[in-house]
Amino acid sequence: MGSILFTLYYYPNNASLAPHFLLHYVKANYELVLVERESNSHKSADYLKLNPAGRIPTLVVDEQPIFESPAICIHICELYPVYDLIPAIGDSKRPLFFQWLAFLNNTLQAELMVRYYPHRHTNDESNIPNIISAQDERIADALSIINDQLDGNEFLLGEKLSACDYFLFMLAEWSLVLEKSPMTYKNLAAYLKRLSENPSIKAVCEFEEIDLMPFKR
Numbered sequence: 001m002g003s004i005l006f007t008l009y010y011y012p013n014n015a016s017l018a019p020h021f022l023l024h025y026v027k028a029n030y031e032l033v034l035v036e037r038e039s040n041s042h043k044s045a046d047y048l049k050l051n052p053a054g055r056i057p058t059l060v061v062d063e064q065p066i067f068e069s070p071a072i073c074i075h076i077c078e079l080y081p082v083y084d085l086i087p088a089i090g091d092s093k094r095p096l097f098f099q100w101l102a103f104l105n106n107t108l109q110a111e112l113m114v115r116y117y118p119h120r121h122t123n124d125e126s127n128i129p130n131i132i133s134a135q136d137e138r139i140a141d142a143l144s145i146i147n148d149q150l151d152g153n154e155f156l157l158g159e160k161l162s163a164c165d166y167f168l169f170m171l172a173e174w175s176l177v178l179e180k181s182p183m184t185y186k187n188l189a190a191y192l193k194r195l196s197e198n199p200s201i202k203a204v205c206e207f208e209e210i211d212l213m214p215f216k217r
Contacts, residue, residue, distance in 0.1 A: 026076060077163050087162070165195060
């Protein structure tokens, strides 16, 4: 797989973080292209040709652009089966992989997006504090479900690391500022502390200038 060239269009601590973790972990041949959010580069005509949704990330693999972070993660996993980041077809854990990746993307990430961009979900700015408060409760519910899953499990699928764990670490980083942060849940906090020592997470977070100290306390 060393001959495949990946180009990841990214922004620090954005939804490109999980794919960045995976590319590092599988030792892929990849280059990074910073998408300047401050100048709305993700809405430029050139970027929209790659990603019509105008969001980050986009991964270009042998001239084929792919968008949506979970789809990118799955594609990387399947190109590098030797790293066992996704259970093989026929493995009883494979449907659970898709279950948890879907839950992380469609529930936890979706709730976080409403929480951080509440103005997109109302025409009345006076509703924004209520939206944020409601979202904090919904995010807490999702984190509680994950915390329960980690009771007795080293990783989200059990005893083996998967791409779901890298995806969850990304979302946990985004959740740190909440009053009921991921570090207030016993199982989840211990899990995140372990993951913060993962070599790929350490290397990518250093590159993207993401502080891992909150996970080590």
